[in-house]
Amino acid sequence: MAKTSLILFSQLLFHYMLLSFVVFTHSATESALVTQIPGFSGTFPSNHYSGYVTIDESHGKSLFYYFVESEGNPSKDPVVLWLNGGPGCSSFDGFVYEHGPFNFEAAKTKGGLPTLHLNPYSWSKVSNIIYLDSPAGVGLSYSKNLTDYITGDTKTALDSHTFLLKWFELYPEFLSNPFFIAGESYAGVYVPTLAYEVVKGIDAGTKPILNLKGYLVGNGVTDNVFDGNALVPFAHGMGLISDELYEEVTNNCKGNFYNLNSETCDSKLAKVDKDIEDLNIYNILEPCYHDTEMRQNTDINIRLPSSFQQLGETDRPLPVRTRMFGRAWPFRAPVREGRVPTWPELLNSNSVPCTDDEVATAWLNDAAVRKAIHADEVSIAGSWEICTDRIDFSHDAGSMIKFHRNLTLRGYRALIFSGDHDMCVPYTGSEAWTRSLGYKIIDEWRPWTSNGQVAGYIQGYENNLTFLTVKGSGHTVPEYKPREALDFYSLFLAGKKI
Template sequence: MAKAYNFTPNLIKIQLILIIVLFLCFTVSKSAPQNSLVTQLPGFSGTFPSKHYSGYVTIDESHRKKLYYYFVESERNPSQDPVVLWLNGGPGCSSLDGFVYEHGPFNFEAAKTKEGLPKLHLNSYSWSKVSNIIYLDSPSGVGYSYSHNTTDYDTGDIKTASDTHTFLLKWFEVYKEFATNPFFIAGESYAGIYVPTLASEIVKGLDTGVKPVINLKGYLVGNGVTDDKFDGNALIPFAHGMGLISDELYQEIVAQCAGNYYDVTSDGCDLLLSKVNQNDEVATAWLNDKAVRKALHADDENVAGPWELCTGRIAYNHDAGSMIKYHKNLTARGYRALIYSGDHDMCVPYTGSEAWTKSVGYKVVDEWRPWMCNDQVAGFTQGYEKNLTFLTIKGSGHTVPEYKPREALYFYSRFLSGQSV
């Protein structure tokens, strides 16, 4: 009788080895770096509502040029929810401004003593309720970001867009599990330049086959700098209409400046404009505390420098010109755009943003109308073809999520999901 062989134990061993190998491969490719995990923050005693990560991405090895990020996973469904990159403006202002004062996972209560640290409470209107969000200090020299070669602090629009694109490519190589999530860029103020220039840089990369592929879907710009003439010439009529300057001063300015409040050629006009132009301790104290910097994986102050809300150590060149051509190109390619403005902002008045969105020349598909939040009129909106939307927020100043957090989360959620307000 032929000898019988029992292969079962060997097969079981092989299967177990395969399972272990597959598990290890899955773990390596699908796990955010554990050494970047933020486990506690001074001033907060509760449980984080989602995972937080922070640290540096080196975008130039020869210069040891590093960009700092703080990444908050979505509190809802991080594996499916969009990934949003948030950028504050300036140029030269840290995006941790948005984290501390606007739509981050915490609200900050000022310390009761000068030496104390603020207390942190969970923010009911955090944008991490519906999205993963990366707060990025950009360009290098801003916030916690720095370079060992200070020539990198002489930069501009084009270089900043290129560097931020490099950051994203490297970031998605590390956080591979988020590479297929829908990706959006959002920002406010001078990020009205950062956002469309970065989006255009990403699109160029997609066109030329750059890896990893970034799943760009659209972008949001809040009270954004866009075009010098539209933005600059909106200021005086807006200030007059809001009752911020007298009718007499307004009439004098109109007569002296002939409707040109941006490219001033008259000394008399310049003198009158100067009459029109006649916070931050919480963030500065907290983000410069040694224990906080350690918890946030930020390099020591003697290496990276002190954290400042808006720095003066960079020399910045606005070399990209008007953003209108960028918006036209991006929306023509099918990327969704929401241009939103607080209607009480004198820094970048909503009237300028309303005017330039009209100037693009797209057909109106959603006539000017009020939009509602919590059964109240929250502002007005107008929708154009090619998924370009303009929206105002009633009673809000320059930083919309700070002034109107509930309304901001509402329109943000609707936009990310592809719905109108």
């Protein structure tokens, strides 16, 4: 009898200790649980958490995240970190306008809040997903030490890695899940540089050990030569410039369209600019939205301040004729080493061309919304902007090709996808640099389908590298083609053939 009692007591003690452990592991995130959001009256299909992770206590440097648990099997489904680009653009761009759990319907009355509906194509259908505002100074992330707003590729990757290590300490139950890093536009730099830092941490045995499996990059900047030379062939292939002009610009520029080398070349490229200047840079099929501020700044011949200009062989300042900032560093002024100027420095405007961000701006600057998602007040964290000029950012990581080669040769899976009607980061550049790696083709160029229709084209290479186009899509694929995006995303995460 005494032995039976001892066994029962031991079992009760074990269950009590187990319960205590479960409470402890979740206690750190109880305060991060989002229980309701202004504008949404339904029931969340999965748990949502949000708040700050302080990555530098001495500076008060805090990065904001919004975490959506999978609507499928959160304990087993992959964890995906999502990053928008810019640099300087908030990942709430992806949350509000692309693949977040809600679709946002604009307020019917002036000054009102948008109405939220469940998004049937949310990426949380098949994955746990973290939306991170990075670096500090972007979106809802901030630092009490303003020197932290002077940053660049390398520092951003280090800070985001620190965030991940601390985040997984807060959510240790997700450590065993497959982990992926994803992003678009200038996140074509953020994603591979961060993945590289994560891999270095794994090699060094840095705890906690992250279960990195791969990464995804959509319409991502990569390399100044490949991306810089992508626009002219894209414009010709899309019928935006004539055969005659294409031949003239090719002959006069000798195939080098990004680093101007002669006045004749310059004049021919100016004709290209003239032909395409009124198109929506992010999707040539769509109309271009202009707010009042942007209508007053329509000159295509933007010139960089002298401190940002790249000098040619004759040491004369080179003009940057483009409106392609906003969600991505522009081309034909491709990603070069050095400081990346902001919109206000180029256009005397805080607006992003052809982008209507009014819904997200109204929602994320509302005091009740901020309280609900545990974001600090405007007086502390600043106003939310889709793309900020608060940071002073330098591109200091060079070409991303070396990062992609390193990661894929080590076995990490990579999906490089492109909306084929994006003129900001044309698919022609992404197709060219993926081919330049010299990997053997193991899945020859072919159509892939969604909902019974051809949704784009795909080419698979050895070393787990895949290039994919999305037919008729612009710069932000999940925004323009949500069903198709969820389809290829789901298949890639599951390791299945697209």
